[in-house]
Amino acid sequence: MKSLRFLSAEAFVSNEEFARKSLSAVAHNLFPLLFKASYLLEQGEVIHDLVENWPLVDFNMGKLLGATVDYQEDLSHRTCSVCLESCLTGLRDYVLNNFSPYRKRLKVVDLTGIKDVEVQFCECKKTMGRWARTQLLSKLCLELVVYLQQAQCNPGTFEISIDVLIDLFVTERNYELVVEALLKKCCCPLKICCVAFRSDNLTLQKFFYIIKLTDPSLLRKLEIVHNVRLEMEHLEILFNSIHFPLLMSLTLPARTFNVQRFTATDEQMLTNIGEKMGEMTHLTELCMSFSILTGRIQKLLSPLKTPLKMLDVSNCSLNHADMAYLANSFHANHLEALDLSGHDIPELYPSTFFKLLSHSSSVLRSLTLEDCNIQDTHVNMLILGLSPCQKLHEFKFVGNPLSSQALKHLFTFLCELPMLKNVEFPVPRDCYPIGITYPIDDASICRFDHQKYESVAEDLNLILLQANREDVKASTPLFGSYDAAVQETNNELGAYLIKSFKETLEKFTTSFNKMS
Numbered sequence: 001m002k003s004l005r006f007l008s009a010e011a012f013v014s015n016e017e018f019a020r021k022s023l024s025a026v027a028h029n030l031f032p033l034l035f036k037a038s039y040l041l042e043q044g045e046v047i048h049d050l051v052e053n054w055p056l057v058d059f060n061m062g063k064l065l066g067a068t069v070d071y072q073e074d075l076s077h078r079t080c081s082v083c084l085e086s087c088l089t090g091l092r093d094y095v096l097n098n099f100s101p102y103r104k105r106l107k108v109v110d111l112t113g114i115k116d117v118e119v120q121f122c123e124c125k126k127t128m129g130r131w132a133r134t135q136l137l138s139k140l141c142l143e144l145v146v147y148l149q150q151a152q153c154n155p156g157t158f159e160i161s162i163d164v165l166i167d168l169f170v171t172e173r174n175y176e177l178v179v180e181a182l183l184k185k186c187c188c189p190l191k192i193c194c195v196a197f198r199s200d201n202l203t204l205q206k207f208f209y210i211i212k213l214t215d216p217s218l219l220r221k222l223e224i225v226h227n228v229r230l231e232m233e234h235l236e237i238l239f240n241s242i243h244f245p246l247l248m249s250l251t252l253p254a255r256t257f258n259v260q261r262f263t264a265t266d267e268q269m270l271t272n273i274g275e276k277m278g279e280m281t282h283l284t285e286l287c288m289s290f291s292i293l294t295g296r297i298q299k300l301l302s303p304l305k306t307p308l309k310m311l312d313v314s315n316c317s318l319n320h321a322d323m324a325y326l327a328n329s330f331h332a333n334h335l336e337a338l339d340l341s342g343h344d345i346p347e348l349y350p351s352t353f354f355k356l357l358s359h360s361s362s363v364l365r366s367l368t369l370e371d372c373n374i375q376d377t378h379v380n381m382l383i384l385g386l387s388p389c390q391k392l393h394e395f396k397f398v399g400n401p402l403s404s405q406a407l408k409h410l411f412t413f414l415c416e417l418p419m420l421k422n423v424e425f426p427v428p429r430d431c432y433p434i435g436i437t438y439p440i441d442d443a444s445i446c447r448f449d450h451q452k453y454e455s456v457a458e459d460l461n462l463i464l465l466q467a468n469r470e471d472v473k474a475s476t477p478l479f480g481s482y483d484a485a486v487q488e489t490n491n492e493l494g495a496y497l498i499k500s501f502k503e504t505l506e507k508f509t510t511s512f513n514k515m516s
Contacts, residue, residue, distance in 0.1 A: 006070040009037035013046045020049050028055040035064050039075055042123055044086035051090030052097055057105050061087075062113015077115040079129060080122035084114075085136065092140045095160055095189045096147065104156070110165045111137075112195055116484030129488035130169040130198070137166060138174070138181035141188045148187075160189040167196035167221070168214065169485060173492050175206055182213040196221035196249075198485060201492055202228050208238070216242050220282070221249040225485070226493060228253050236269050239276035248282045249310070254290035257300075270299055278303030285310035289339070297322040298329075307334035314368070315342030323349040323356065332359035341370035341399075346378045354385045361388035365419075371399035371439045376406040383413045392417050396424040398476060401438045404428040404456045411460050411474075415467035423474045424481065428456050445478055 002010075013019045013034055026034065031050055038046040051059070065075040091109060116129050128136070148157065170178050185191055194214040199207050207228055222244070224230055230238075230253050257270070277283060277300070286301075286308055293300065293316040301308070308331045318326075318340075326332060338360065345353050357364075367389070374382060374397060386392070395414065402410070407428055414420060429436070431448040457476070464472050486493065 001072060003070040005033060006037060009033045009070075010041060013038045013043050014041060016043055016045050019043070019046050023049055023053055031055060032064050033068075033070060036068065036071060036075065039065060039078070039080070039083050040071075042080060042082050044082040047083055047086040048090040048093070051087050052093040053099075054090075054094060054106050055103065058108045058110070059091075059106060060108075060110040060113065062110065066113070076113050077117045078120065078122050079114060079116055079127045080120070080124060081126040081128040081132075082124050083122070084128040084133065088133075088136050088140055091162075091164075091190065092144060095144060095157060095162075096153070098154055104160060106162055108163050108165070109190075112165050112167055116488075118482040118484070118487075129484055130167055131171065131174065131485070131488045133166065134169045134178060135174045137164065137190075137192065138178045141181045141190050141192060142177070142184065144190060145184050145188050148189075157189065161191060162189060163191050163193045165193045165195050167198070168192075168194045169198045169200075169489075170210060171199070171201045171489055171492055172206075173201075173489075175202065175210065179210055179213065182210070193218055195219065196223075198223035198225060199228055200226045200485070200489060204229060204234060211238075212242065216244050218246065219244055220246050221285075222247060223249075223251040224253050225251060226253070230256055232257055232266065232269050232273065236273055236276075239273060244280055246282055247280045249285035249287075250277075250280075250283060251285075251287040251312075252291070255292070256288065257291035257293055257296070259292050259294050259296050270296060274300045274303040277301075278305055281306055284308055284334075285337075287312035287339075288316060289314040289341075290316070292317050293322065294319050295321055298325040301325075301329065301331065304331075307331045309334055309363075310337040311335060312337075312339040312368075314339045314370070318343055320349050320352065323352040327352045327356040327359065332356050334363060335360040336363050337366040338364065339368040341368050341372065344373045345369065346373055346375070346381075350381070354381070357385045358388065361390075363391060364389050365391055366394040366396075367392060368394075368396040369400070370396060372397070373438065374400040374402065376403050379406045379410055383410065386413070386417070390417065391419050393419055394422045395420065396422075396481065398424050398426045398478075399439055400426050401429045402426055403430050404459075407456065407460060408463060411463045412467075414472070415464060415469050420469075420472055423472060425460070425474060425476055427453055427476055427478070431456065442479075 009030070012022075019034075031054065035047065035050050038050060062076050065078070067074050094104070094106065111133065114133070116127075120127050147153075168178065181188075181192060195218055197211065197214055197219060199210070202210075207224070207230075235252070235256060259266075262270075277286075283304065284306060287310075289312050293313065297313070297316075297318060298321070311326075311331065338356075340353070367386075379402070386395075407425060411423075411425075414423060427448050431453045432440070432444075433447065436444065453476075457474070460474055464470065464474065
């Protein structure tokens with residue numbers, strides 16, 4: 001519902017030329033209202049001028065676009081390219097604008113509230129993701145530095161200092177640009193303040209260099225994801241050489257740990273890493289997927305002094321001792337998000353898993369159990385375990401060998417979870433040819449009866465509809481959930497993988513020729 005104030009704001013900004021001419025007569029407290037109305041209507045020029053003339057001390061995108069009294073819809077998930085580019089160029093021109101310095105009150109710009117999602121509702125359908133925002137802000141900061149060095153500016157311009165809080169996303173392709181912007185931060189009125197950092201496709205040398213430039217004392221979230229070859233010894237060096245006092249979330253690249261080749265030195269290294277993580281008193285989220293952690297989860301997590309709220313140990317080859325530790329640890333009562341994908345839960349540790357689920361049920365919001373060998377005979381037990389999880393928002397269990405009938409039974413129960421919003425379910429086992437084995441390999445994952453699947457999916461959605469749960473989104477992402485960062489940089493990621501494959505082949509050929 002839109003208030004009369006918001007409808008008036010829409011009418012005002014819809015006439016772009018009139019709105020831009022009239023901004024000087026607009027009361028300062030109306031700028032946030034006009035900004036959201038302009039963003040909704042994708043009035044790029046008006047957005048630019050609003051930001052260029054921003055009269056307030058702070059500019060917080062999350063709050064400006066979030067639910068307000070005048071308009072309850074949250075627009076922070078609209079990463080509209082027209083709107084965001086206008087916003088950032090408006091910020092640059094705010095610095096260069098020649099109006100009196102006393103009018104320039106802006107001190108903090110917070111861009112961290114923007115959410116990257118799969119489906120965009122903006123009319124232009126062109127998005128500006130996290131990588132592109134990093135690229136554009138760095139480019140604009142460098143342009144400012146060059147301009148200020150070459151032009152005769154108002155003396156007050158050099159006194160402007162605005163902290164710009166942003167989630168940086170750096171890959172090989174934008175590395176040089178971001179590094180240069182960070183190096184010249186002291187000369188630029190717009191001060192890049194990195195509160196979250198993600199790196200993909202970077203050499204270790206470049207990663208270590210840029211992470212120090214970001215000012216690690218401000219970092220709350222660190223994601224080291226694809227094609228950063230960080231191993232345990234590098235992680236120990238990272239923690240020993242850099243202090244992260246505010247770090248709340250840590251994502252490590254696949255296979256950082258591999259206990260199958262542990263030596264005494266590796267064991268000591270693991271102990272040291274656990275102790276260093278224990279010193280991060282704000283750490284509440286940890287992702288270690290595809291590492292081999294068999295029997296070592298306690299050594300790694302026990303030094304933590306604050307409980308984890310998010311834990312991703314998917315495909316980590318946990319054994320019974322690991323699961324027993326998790327179920328009985330103080331983390332269990334605080335877990336809001338848990339990913340145990342890739343573990344044969346019914347076979348290996350059913351009782352300890354359900355104990356863990358019981359302890360976390362009062363706060364658990366997201367549960368992922370993909371490729372866990374959950375079969376029809378386990379559904380009733382799963383329902384029993386999920387029943388106390390009344391705050392569950394998201395349940396993902398693709399890749400499990402469940403029949404159509406079992407899925408219908410499970411969906412009937414899921415309708416009873418009052419806060420559930422998203423379900424990712426597997427293609428039913430009976431839609432695949434007889435004899436299919438689990439986990440299903442990539443070559444066979446699409447070889448199912450699509451017509452039968454559509455019929456089952458329709459029945460499952462009918463169950464939701466009949467229970468008045470149209471608010472629940474049910475889907476089957478065959479190749480994993482949507483990842484905005486991967487989607488934005490998939491061309492670079494693909495090129496990197498081809499390059500790595502080519503280098504591996506060349507090394508193999510060289511070695512083979514030497515043997516011959």
